[in-house]
Amino acid sequence: MIVRLLALAFAAASITAAAGAQAVDRTLPAQLSVPTRATLERLIDSARVAGLPIDPLYSKVREGVFRSADESRVVAAVQRLARDLGDARMALGDSAGAEEVTAGANALRAGLHPADLSRLREARRPRSDHPLTVALVVIADLATRGVPAAMAVASVNELVTRNVSDGSLLSFRQNVERDLVGGRSPASALDARTRALIDDERRRP
Amino acid sequence: MSEPDSPRWLKEVTDELRRDVIVRSTWRTRLLEEVARARKPSAHDTVDERFDDEGELGHQPERHHRAITLGPLAGLAAATVLVALGAGVTYMAMSARGGGSADRQRSVAAAPPQLVSGAPASSEREVVRFELSAPRASRVALVGSFNEWNPVATPLSRDPASGKWVVSLRLPPGRHVYAFVVDGDVTADPAAPRAADDDFGSTNSVVLVTAPRT
């Protein structure tokens, strides 16, 4: 196995959805009260039975405990995430892997509509079956930085249609972020960077 | 919003709920096009004409064939779903026009849930290096989905050469969510993409780990 160091926590190339890769402790922390744990167990089990990724749900619980949130808030967050995961699964289809569905749920949370996810899937599908994980992470990120969700989706959709690589999508995100920090408006930053990336792709042999 | 104990709450609520809804012109056009295509109704239509409730107007419900796998709690989950559908089932019994509600009940209960597929888990991990510039900090730790958000599990240490706080971790492939704890304050990674959910007050960062190439 080749060990590779990735600088600054970015993925450089494609991501495979490792179904069932158990990165997460699947028990509920003892700090939570018994009724809350029972509620969460039922929620998570419903999700499991529905074929949704449950690691993100366990993580959400752990995060809530770490942040000393009220138990009702933890339950609300898990319920909301479960619902978003379900919607993302519906929109992305049964063949979408755990990471893609999770990224999809996050994109919905960022303000996308399930129809946007389906459209992204349609945009990619003719050319490849490659997961939309990176595209979705990029959209969600831009939306948290003040780019209107619809605008972010439109740009990334264009790039996905042109089969832009994951690495290029991540650089695109970085560049847009830089432009935004520099004071550029979301519309003009997106427009310029999308155009630039499309031009680059065209020039590629 | 006024104190919910008085009937005024009801008036405020209903005033808001009664606000006019705009009918989109694209929706209207589509409907009228469908109407134009449909067979014209006439007073002489036989009243016997039945509509099948599912899929009649182009809404084909997806039919999936899923294997039922019962885990220890799946029975409870199925019961939960049935209880949850209790209200819905009553609904259907009341609205049933001619048979079929019993069948539907059965098919809803039998709608097989699916467990996560048993694909072999990849145990290959990649080494990922996390970096943070925080010159005035005395303690920095990493918390995230890969260490159960445990603030003592993964401390960073200062790299003497760059002065930055660093740590390298082996992570399985996939999407992970994380943040830094800098002298007790939780902060996102300024260099990484952000997650959109801020359920507990602040945003987290995302790291995407590739699978190693063999």
Place this chain on the structure above:
Amino acid sequence: MVVTHPSVPGFNLATMTDALLVRRVLDGDTAAFTTLVDRHAAACTRFATRMLGNREDAEDVTQETFLRAYRSLARYEERHAFRTWLFQILINRCRTAAIRRQRQRHMFLVDDNAIALASVRPVGELSDLRAELQRVIDALEPDQREAFLLKHVEQLSYDEMAAATGVGVSALKMRVKRACDRMQWLLREASDVGT
């Protein structure tokens, strides 16, 4: 908006009663159906949006409703108001859509309090009144939600509601009352959490 029939100058569909418009459609005048759509689409969309919780589903369901109404127009009986008859179709479409969605989307329902609390605006999140109200409405049981919306939003009489839902008047009154009690409780919880 004044709609005049092209072949008959001065003829004004907009002033006709619903029953009369239905008769015209059955006689072959499709434009009369357009007038019916324009009269009732907003109320249908509004009810469906509240009932199902989202606009897209509501539009699909309202579309289906009007198409079904069009095709089965011969079955409309004038002793009921047209809107009541239309709502009967709409209510059934909403029920079917909700059940179909439940099957597909696996609603994560647990005990009542968890649902109620989860429906409450989380501290720190900005939400406008409308979103908050929708959450409260979503937290009602479907038959209570339906009854509440018909009575207090669409403002049908209990008799009309009975005709549209197939449920008896006293049962409907009970559902409306329960819905109001529950909404009050949820709204109070929401304002407590917010402090």
